[in-house]
Amino acid sequence: MQANLENRPIATHEASYPLAIHDLTVAYSRKPVIWDIDLDIPEGKLVGVIGPNGAGKSTLLKACLDLVPKASGDVRIYGQIYRKNRNLVGYVPQRESVDWDFPISALDVVTMGLYGNIGWLKPVRSQHKAIALDALDRVGVAQLADRQISQLSGGQQQRVFIARALAQQAQLYFMDEPFAAVDAATERAVVELLQDLRNQGKTCVVVHHDLSTVTQYFDWVILLNMRVVAAGPTQTVFTQENLHKTYGGKLTLLVEASEALKNLGK
Amino acid sequence: MSWYTIDTWIVIVGVLCAISCALPGCYLLLRQMSMMGDAISHAVLPGLAIAFMVTGSRSSIGMFIGAAVVGVLTAVFTQWISSWGKVDRGASMGIVFTTLFALGLLLIVQAADHVDLDPGCVLYGAIEMTPLDVFTSFTVAGVAIDIPRAAIVLLGVLLLNLIIILAFFKELKIAAFDPELATSLGINAQWMHYLLMTLVAITTVAAFEAVGSIIVIAMLIVPAAIAYLLTDRLWVMLVISAVFAALSAVLGHVSAIGLPHLFGMESTTTSGMMAVVLGVFFIIVWLVSPRQGLLRRQIFGKTVASKEDLMHE
Numbered sequence: 151m152q153a154n155l156e157n158r159p160i161a162t163h164e165a166s167y168p169l170a171i172h173d174l175t176v177a178y179s180r181k182p183v184i185w186d187i188d189l190d191i192p193e194g195k196l197v198g199v200i201g202p203n204g205a206g207k208s209t210l211l212k213a214c215l216d217l218v219p220k221a222s223g224d225v226r227i228y229g230q231i232y233r234k235n236r237n238l239v240g241y242v243p244q245r246e247s248v249d250w251d252f253p254i255s256a257l258d259v260v261t262m263g264l265y266g267n268i269g270w271l272k273p274v275r276s277q278h279k280a281i282a283l284d285a286l287d288r289v290g291v292a293q294l295a296d297r298q299i300s301q302l303s304g305g306q307q308q309r310v311f312i313a314r315a316l317a318q319q320a321q322l323y324f325m326d327e328p329f330a331a332v333d334a335a336t337e338r339a340v341v342e343l344l345q346d347l348r349n350q351g352k353t354c355v356v357v358h359h360d361l362s363t364v365t366q367y368f369d370w371v372i373l374l375n376m377r378v379v380a381a382g383p384t385q386t387v388f389t390q391e392n393l394h395k396t397y398g399g400k401l402t403l404l405v406e407a408s409e410a411l412k413n414l415g416k
Numbered sequence: 417m418s419w420y421t422i423d424t425w426i427v428i429v430g431v432l433c434a435i436s437c438a439l440p441g442c443y444l445l446l447r448q449m450s451m452m453g454d455a456i457s458h459a460v461l462p463g464l465a466i467a468f469m470v471t472g473s474r475s476s477i478g479m480f481i482g483a484a485v486v487g488v489l490t491a492v493f494t495q496w497i498s499s500w501g502k503v504d505r506g507a508s509m510g511i512v513f514t515t516l517f518a519l520g521l522l523l524i525v526q527a528a529d530h531v532d533l534d535p536g537c538v539l540y541g542a543i544e545m546t547p548l549d550v551f552t553s554f555t556v557a558g559v560a561i562d563i564p565r566a567a568i569v570l571l572g573v574l575l576l577n578l579i580i581i582l583a584f585f586k587e588l589k590i591a592a593f594d595p596e597l598a599t600s601l602g603i604n605a606q607w608m609h610y611l612l613m614t615l616v617a618i619t620t621v622a623a624f625e626a627v628g629s630i631i632v633i634a635m636l637i638v639p640a641a642i643a644y645l646l647t648d649r650l651w652v653m654l655v656i657s658a659v660f661a662a663l664s665a666v667l668g669h670v671s672a673i674g675l676p677h678l679f680g681m682e683s684t685t686t687s688g689m690m691a692v693v694l695g696v697f698f699i700i701v702w703l704v705s706p707r708q709g710l711l712r713r714q715i716f717g718k719t720v721a722s723k724e725d726l727m728h729e
Contacts, residue, residue, distance in 0.1 A: 179502065215600045233602075241600045248594050252446060253648045262590045266601030271583055298648035314597075 165229030168193050168238075168322040168353040169214065174223035176206070176213045183209045185377050187223070191370070194351045196344055198358045198368035198384075202397050205375045207357045208244065211324045214355075215241055227322060237266060240320030242311050244327055250300045256310045257295040260285050263317035285313040290339055305336035312340055323347065323354040330359065341367055364388055423669065425547035425564055426686055430665030432570035433543075433623045434690065437635035438643075438661035439577045440615045442654050445640040447592045447612075451506070452491065453636040455513035456613065457620040457629045459490035461520025461538065464624065469527050480569075480621055487617025490516060491610060517629075541628035541687045566626055573622040577615055581654070588612065589650060627687040634691035635661065642698050645705040664693045 167190045174187040184206035191197055199207045212218045214225050216232045227235040240263070260282035261274055268278060286292045289309040294302060302310065308328060315323055329337050344354050348369070355372075358364065364371060364384065371388050373379040373396040380392040444450050463486030467479035490512050497508035524538070546566035553562045581588065587608055590598040595605030616636070623632045643656035668690030673683045 212596070215596075217596050217599055236600065236602055239600070241597060243594065243596050247596065249446075249448070252593050253644065253650050253653050254589070254593065255649070258589075258650075259593075262586075262594065262597065263601075265586055265590050265598075265603060268586070270587065270603075274586060300648075 165226075166193070167191060167226070168228055169355065170226040170229075171214070172224050172226070174210075174213060174225060175221045176209050176218055177221045178218075182221070182376065184213070184374070187378055189372065189378060189381055191353060191355065193353055194348055195353055195370045196348050196368045197353065197355045197370040197372060198364055199355060199372045199374055200358060200361070200364060200396065201374035201379075205396075207374055208326050210374065211241075211326055211355070211357065214324060215239065238321040240315035240318035240323040242315045242323070242325040242328055245304070245308055245311060245330065247326075250302075250307060252299065254299060255296050256286065256291065256299055256302065256306075257282055259299060259310050260314045260317050263314040266318075281319075282313070282317050285316040286310070288316055289313045289343065303333070304331055305333040308332045308336055309339065312343065316343075321352055323352065323356075325354060325356045327357050327359060329363075361393070422547045423673065425567065426543055427666055427669045429543055429546050429564060429566045429570060429626055430669055430686060430690060431662045432567060432574050433626045434635050434639065434661035434665045435658045436570055436574040436577055436619050437623055437632060438639035438657040439574075439581055439654060440612060440619055441636035441640040442643065442650075442657050443588060443592055443612050444616065445637060445644060446650075450637045451509060452494075452613070453616055453620070454633045455494065455509045456487040456490050456617050457624075457632045457636075459513045459516035459520075460484070460487045460617060460621050460624065461517050461629065462486060462523060463520075464621070465520045465523035465527065469523065480618075483621040483624070484614070484617045486516065487620060488610065488614050490617075491613035537628060539628045539630050540685060541624065541626050541631060543626040543686050546626055569622050570626070573619055577619060580611070580615060584608070584611065585651075627690070631687045631691050634694050638691070638694040638698055639664070642694075642701045645701050660694070660697055664690045664697065668693045 169189070169191040171187050171189040174184065175182060176184050187210065199210065201207055209218060213220055214227075214232070216225075225232060228238055229235075232239070257279065261278055263285070264274070264278045264281060268274060283292060283295055286295055286309075289312050291302075291306055291309050291313070294306060294310075299307065299310065312325075312328060315325070328340055332340070344356070344367070347354055356368070358367070365388060368384050370382065371384050372381040373387065373392050375396050379396045380387045441450075441453065444453050460483040463483035464479060467482035471478055490509075493512045494505065494509045497503055497511060498505045501508065503511070521538075543566075547562070547564045549565045550562040551565035551568045553560060555561070587598070587603050588611075590601075590603060591605040591608035595609075598605045598608070619636075620629070620632055623635065627635060639657035639661040640653070642660050643653040646656050647653050669686045671693060672686040672689035675689075676682060676684050
């Protein structure tokens with residue numbers, strides 16, 4: 151069945167979308183995590199993926215990247231299956247997903263973004279390091295290139311992760327909570343960077359938690375709670391009613407909390 | 417203490433064995449799966465026993481391959497049980513390797529009449545005996561040189577490990593650090609995992625005769641742990657682990673034949689002493705390591721953030 155779907159003729163409209171998801175269901179041990187997802191993401195948008203804990207946000211990203219098996223459905227990247235267009239895709243996993251005590255420097259981590267391009271058995275050369283250093287510079291931590299990664303602050307580590315994705319020189323970026331537990335300066339720097347990418351016609355799909363900044367950061371939102379509750383331009387989709395459908399009763403608490411924090415900041 | 421040619425060969429076998437183990441050991445340690453070395457080193461036993469019973473000799477290529485295959489299967493079974501049986505990784509490892517090890521022991525005990533492989537040697541090896549099994553002899557300037565088979569085998573395994581680690585340096589690194597990114601870039605982290613497991617299995621089988629299935633765990637893990645405390649670069653870690661591995665073999669054998677005599681006792685086992693020396697090295701390094709040593713932490717506090725960092729926040 152999976153093979154048939156891979157050979158399915160591409161609808162002409164799909165090729166123009168950076169990301170087209172069709173009937174996607176993913177299950178862990180027979181328990182569905184995301185169910186029947188249908189999405190067409192237009193090019194050049196900052197897309198926020200919003201939903202409660204356990205809604206399947208990370209799983210959605212991982213399914214797009216072929217990191218978890220699909221129970222059904224398929225994902226097209228610029229009209230092709232992931233394997234054929236993986237060089238168009240950049241990925242920023244959750245910061246906690248790796249061991250920051252690993253004996254490598256910040257520059258090493260960023261260079262990893264280029265390993266796919268460098269190819270099997272070929273060494274990292276100075277031009278690759280130059281690209282990596284440039285990416286570190288764009289996120290403002292070039293001076294930390296030689297630091298071992300455990301000696302970086304949380305915000306600096308997140309910048310290094312973003313730099314690694316920049317080094318991938320992709321068209322479509324998937325980022326899993328890049329704003330989780332980072333300082334305000336890093337959050338601002340990352341947002342500016344995302345806007346730069348968008349202005350260059352690139353598409354970023356970003357898992358995001360802070361409801362209070364959604365309208366400010368994102369052009370597009372996907373409200374997810376196992377199914378897609380709503381997806382579309384932020385102004386039309388990010389409504390009180392849709393949020394209620396997504397978060398259920400827990401919403402008011404969240405909004406009140408984030409409003410309170412916002413006022414505190416002023 | 418008197419030194420014979422056989423002592424030189426024991427040290428050479430020890431050095432080759434220890435370095436061969438230390439290199440894949442670094443990756444096991446960094447992937448936080450040190451006990452996989454333990455599991456594989458035990459699980460190869462039935463492979464060794466069966467091949468031994470079939471061929472009746474310890475030097476066959478078949479025995480080597482059989483045991484290495486069982487070693488890799490340990491990694492595969494562990495993966496299956498933990499993903500299908502909803503058992504955590506540690507538990508499924510425990511199920512697989514104890515079962516295979518026990519099966520191997522049963523086979524050896526059953527075959528005890530026909531074969532000279534004893535359970536004691538399974539645990540800590542017989543490095544002192546390795547020079548007696550001569551692979552080839554030649555004469556240089558009137559001196560006869562008998563090269564032990566174990567030295568040839570371990571040299572081969574060491575070269576194999578070196579070649580694979582150099583060739584796949586960046587692939588092994590990214591698969592260890594961030595398997596998901598690796599897979600998303602087309603470097604399948606699962607394949608790299610099995611490549612590493614194959615290296616560990618082959619190394620363990622080669623080291624089995626010399627140091628047995630318990631001491632080999634020390635060889636896999638302790639040099640890597642020492643090196644981890646001393647550097648924050650992966651390639652430096654590999655070099656340092658190899659240096660400490662080699663040192664442990666030399667000092668281990670010298671201590672094994674020298675130390676007990678100071679107390680009026682007989683020489684002791686070299687493989688055991690190698691592991692003890694490694695343990696002592698580890699304690700010393702743990703105390704004085706510049707990176708995360710106990711002394712440094714006592715004096716300077718846990719981690720010293722520089723002013724520049726604080727400004728950046």
